[in-house]
Amino acid sequence: MINDKYANKIVDIIQNFARKSSLWVVAYGTGCGAIEIPPTMTSRYDAERFGIRGSATPRQADVLLITGYLSTKTLKRVIRTYEQMQDPKYVIGFGSCTINGGMYWDSYNTIKALDQYLPVDVFINGCMPRPEAVISGFIKLQELIKEGKANGAQKYKENLEWYRENQRKVIKNWKMPDYNW
Amino acid sequence: MAVDLKGILSPFSALKQGVKPPHTVRFPREKKETAERYRGLHFNDLEECIGCGSCATICQNEAIDMIKIEGFETKDGDSGLRPRVDNGRCCWCALCVDVCPTGSLSLTKDYIYVTDDPNAFLWTPGVDNPDGKEKISFTSEEGKPLLDYQRIPMRELEGMERVKSFAEVVLGYDEEEARKEAARCVGCGICTEVCPVHMHIPEYIFAIGRGEDEAAIKIIYDNNPLGETCGKVCTRRCETVCAISKRGEPVAIRWLKRYATERANNADLIEEIVNPEILPPNGHSVGIIGAGPSGLTAAYYLSLRGFDVTIYEAKDKPGGMIMYGIPKYRLPLESIEKQVGYMQKMGVKIKYNTAVGKDITFNEIKEKHEAVLIGIGFEKPYELGINGEDAEGSIQAINFLRMVNSERPVDIGDKVVVVGGGNVAIDAARVSRRLGAEVTILYRRRVEDMPADWEEIEGAEDEGVVIHPQAIPLEILTDENNHVKAIKYANAEMIPDPNGGRPRPKIIEGDEHIIEVTAVIAAIGQGADYSFIPEDIMEKIETKRGRIVVNEKQQTSVPWIFASGDIANFRADAISAIADGYRAVKGIEELLLKKEK
């Protein structure tokens, strides 16, 4: 009975629905994109309508919002934050800088393509993305979760070596605890 | 224990907000319209765009690439490339919009672009959003342009002041003006496409802008040894396609060239600045017939490449049409002498007063040289074909100009009619004004149909030349001494061409007038005179409508004969002749050096 395919499927649907309806975002303003998070979360755009709310620590969070560029110094902390998060977890890349460097394409201190270092589920275009765009990003993520396609964490687990290599390339002094699954 | 009762209770007044309707924008259910100026995704009007790449240059994020798009070819005034924005770089500052010379690039109200594929952020405006035109928000039209659309005005002599002498009308830019004017250039290089010589225009303009005039001169001399001439009299096709000209006045490319080349005011100085690399003699010898612009150009570059070059010139001065055909107020004599002087320093040999066919035969030249370049120009004027044309006082414009330029006396009296609408006609008219005559131009078609440069036409009008369009001369009336007395002409109306060609003038019957004149100057065109070429050779040379047919290296159907200048192109201006000369160099080089191998 328990192993019944249909039962599993129903559990999956319920789980995915719950995951989609309750997205807790770790409160980490990594870049200047953080400035459009308050309007998104507060009364004018009210992202809580979608069950999106902030969470103070990575342990409790589902979504890591990379709000723009990441300096190498921040990247180190972001990786740590990401690895502290519990599965299933999602990453949203926010703004041009996460895609191809944005306006910091020639800066010596920022990474240019986020997906080389962390598995990104959704990219949102803009510099800054407006609150509407941010919400669209979340809606896209919800769709992916509902369809069971937002499996960035899975990808990370499978390709950990590759990610580690890329991460070590830019983080010179790699003093980090091992990833505990 | 003091209790701040107000402080404890007043916060609770906030609870009354609970009954107010929330002001939340319930996106995506409700959509708030973005502002009229919102800076969203790009849109590019692909037809308007000329692919100048200014957007790509200004972008501090290197977000814009110029790429080839299906259906757009490189052609005159269009590089054939179109911008593509990397939205992973863009910051929507819209500098690209404000800098766009054509105004084709703009931003739209769309901004949502969400995907899980990081490689999907390359955005070709206009291709990826063909409907973007309806959503345009941030345009360059609304603000002030970033580029300078106003040309630095060229100082000129006052119209009535000019006619008193043959002094150069255009005074030229001073240093500050030149820097400012050069700074207007966006450096796209679209101009080089249409320039027959493909001069390195953006480069020398940039050099001028940076105050490096010598570098500019060196760049100009790289493929045009008559840069100064061009700086004064070029027909400057480049300016018609200038990116800035789409919405403003084009960069004064000609005047800037003039400014730069004039900085080197003698042949020695040119040599010092240009200091070209001269290859050691390679033992080959080339003969050039005619010391016009094409011949001189070819001779100069052939000399630099180690060829032994001799020019055979029928007249006593070099330059051909630029020497004799262009009035001195546009191109002073000294200027040509300076430029030719420099070429002679570089090893070009010119035999003056050596008319081929008269002083030396074509076959002799053939014997002496391995290759021959013919650049004789159109020297034989067309006749009006009306009665009285052979009367005294009826002159051909190019003869008239030649006489004036070689300071031989010409008597045209005080009332002149010029027939024709080309540059030669205008030149003749303006020269006549300087000789003290009242001048009327009779032209078959409308003023806007005149092939002459509008600047020239305006200049003529400033100087008091009367232009009488749609007038067809019928007869030149003479007095008893067979001297021109008057000209009879009829007014014409324009008949549209049923085949879609340009409208043709048709004489209005009976609408005939007579003007009293002391001279009639005909300027309705010229042709070439190939009589010096032996018939057996001439037979082999393919011609078409009076011009010699050449390949892209100016080679005629007889391999060792090259042709350049007016006799080989339809443009009939100095810069095309120079271009021909430059190309002929490559042809000759190929012919002779390949043979060696």
Next chain:
Amino acid sequence: MNLEKENKFAKQINETFHSAVVKVQRERRIIVELRSDLIPPFLSFAKEYLSFIHMAHYSCVDWLEENKFELVFMLWSYEEDVMLIVKTKIDREKPEFVTIKHLWPQAETYEREIHEMYGVDFKGNDRLGEFILEDWDDLPPMRRDFDTVKYAGEHYFTRPGREDAQDVRETIARHSGEEIPDFAKKYSIRRDEE
């Protein structure tokens, strides 16, 4: 424009520090150039006697061509509303200076930054070390001989897919058969000018 108080300050400075080159740049701005060893006494003089109590800014400029670093101090007098810009040049090969954090505690932060970004050693400041960067092992990045474009290109992954980009000038030249000589190329003001 009334430059009375600026000139008054200039006079006072010249009387005390004879070697100082004083220039009144404009209303409310005085520029003083001084030998580097005179800077600490001068700053203390400006603070204690000339009422320049607010250290607004402390900057460093790299004059690579002269092989010098220029330290620039901006002091503001709230009493007279005048800014004193004090400048001094120090050797670029072995850049050293003394700390002025005893005069203004916030100078410590500026010195930490200048140390990190230019490699200037401030004697007496014990907090020099990592401030903004982390594990930096290249040239101090704000030095003009450090090429950030090159560094970024070498160290970071840039997304492929844009290789089909063409240069407008080159495309036209190629199409028309124009050969741009090498000496002219540096005058093409396209982006690869560097």
Next chain:
Amino acid sequence: MEINWLKVLGILITPVIAFIVGVTYGGLTRIITARIQNRFGPPVTQNFWDIVKLYSKKTNIQHGVMQHLAPVFAITASITTLYFVPVIRESTVFTNLSFQGDLIFLLYIMVFGSLGMALGVGQSGNPNGAIGVSRGLSQMVGYEIPFVLAIVAIMIQFKTTNLNDLIAMQNNFNHWIIFQSPFAFLAAILAFLGMMGYAPFDVVVAPAEIASGPPSEFGGKYLGLMMTSRSIFTFAKLTLFTDIFLGGAGDFVTLVIKTFALYMIPVLTGIVNPRFRTEQSIRFFWAWPTVFGILAVLIVVW
């Protein structure tokens, strides 16, 4: 011994009902908060989905046995508390495990969860959690005093330590203890504010200060358990206060009305107030609430 099946049923479904009510109250609170904040807020079921999601998360946090046990302590404490609180007056199903002296027992069992958490958090090694726990315990010391005073006053006044007896005594509207012993109610309700942990007494979680405090190392299922426990505990406390001061409830509708009204006191206070510092919070409880508590006792003793 004869098994009262109805009682067993009650024991089985009381936690479920408590959970559902608690979660729904949580959802409603979020909507009410949102409305006051000029926005719409999440759907009522939001808290439910939050908990379901938390349970569906994988959890890979290893800090030690105590850490695993902490949420279990919390939920045990909540459910135990719930079992000793009569939910519906004179109902066989929902009378639960009331006995003579259960009031005193409740006073103890209610802090049990917090202590369990304290042990667990101590092992997590997160300084924020440790600070949060010490804050929580300090504050507990603060509000326990007025609360105990209020309960003592009532126990003295009504000469019983059994909740069911208390409920039985308040069979009439004007017999409600809120009117009979207003000072005790004041003291208790102020302590209740502290117990519920809404602003200004949310020093324990305080995201901006200690990154949500004790639960900061707990994610996924642990947090789900804690949230469940919180929902049940909220219901238990509300019912307890209703039983003590508002005469309990004869049916579910009354229960919901009474508990919800009571619940709104800390919620609405929380919406419009910032947080105290810990020592301010303790000082607050030791000021007026304690005074009220002492007054209540004094009046009774006199």
Next chain:
Amino acid sequence: MREKETTLYLGPQHPGVTGNMMVKLKVAGDTVVKAETHVGYLHRAFEKLMEVRSWMQCFPIVCRICVPEPDPNEENLARAVEEIEGREVPERAKYIRVMVLELARMASILLWMGGQSGSAGLYTMPQWSVGDRDYILDLFEELTGGRVYHMYIWPGGVRRDLPEGFEDRVLKTLDYLESRLPDYDHLMFENAIFQKRAKGVGVIPKEKALEWGVVGPPLRGCGIKHDVRIDEPYEVYDKLDFIVPTYEGGDVWARAMVRRQEFEQSISIIRQVIEKMPKGDYYNKVPNPFNWIVPPGEAYVKTESVRGEFGYYVVSDGSLKPRRIHVRGAAYVHGVSLLEKILVGANIADVSFIMNSLGVCPPEIER
């Protein structure tokens, strides 16, 4: 007995810090005994990037230096370049600039209100004030085309003229925000608990304030009346009538009240600007940006941002690119040396509260 010291890392991932930075605290019990600011998490090397960009290309990137209030950056760069070039700015542009700067100040104060009360646990306030801030952002969007990054003030004037009827909409928004002020007062500034939290916390000693380089509202919160807008009036501030509020105490409360009153002053300034705004040109064009050479020279310009003196030191060597642009963020001093000093002795509960009251904005510290 000396209590055991623990080390607490406040940030960089922490809801209490005002941006991506870290404060390393040594704590004995509840009291901070040592604080160390760690920055650099947002270092993008703007100053380096500007050295490899042409003058015009610098202008879109400077606004990223301070995100909550980007306009003083644009203003400073524009004014510095204008000073070196000797370029005149049309009168209308000056008025528009003042309007933009004051709107940005208001937006920033609203954001600060949210942060200040949010760090104290009053979560309704951010919902209100940040929500209301959006109306100002709407105005910016209409005027400049962008909500957050305006890229509007540039050398020679402003980028676009005011849209039709814009003044009326500004006035309407101002009226709305003014009508909201009593609500804010009731909820936050009159709130007994808020006052209890704020009074006597994070005190800056008045006699040290000037020497320590304190500027802006923290300085005025010490009762010292200095403001760049009156010390060195720029644009048209000398033609406008406004009060520079000061408050005694030097604590969080004083700074809060200073900002609260500045909000009202900004409303009044914008109303005056709209009343006095002349017609005419709004932009004195700079040359073609591809060939724009700024003559050699240097300038230090400053603007009163919401956090205090915001300075730019710009050096040109007469080329197409700047030689050096050095940014003095107001938080540079507040966020590092001042914060490290006044956190000592504070309760850990107040750390975030004090940081918010100083307006510590890491991107302008490390740039």
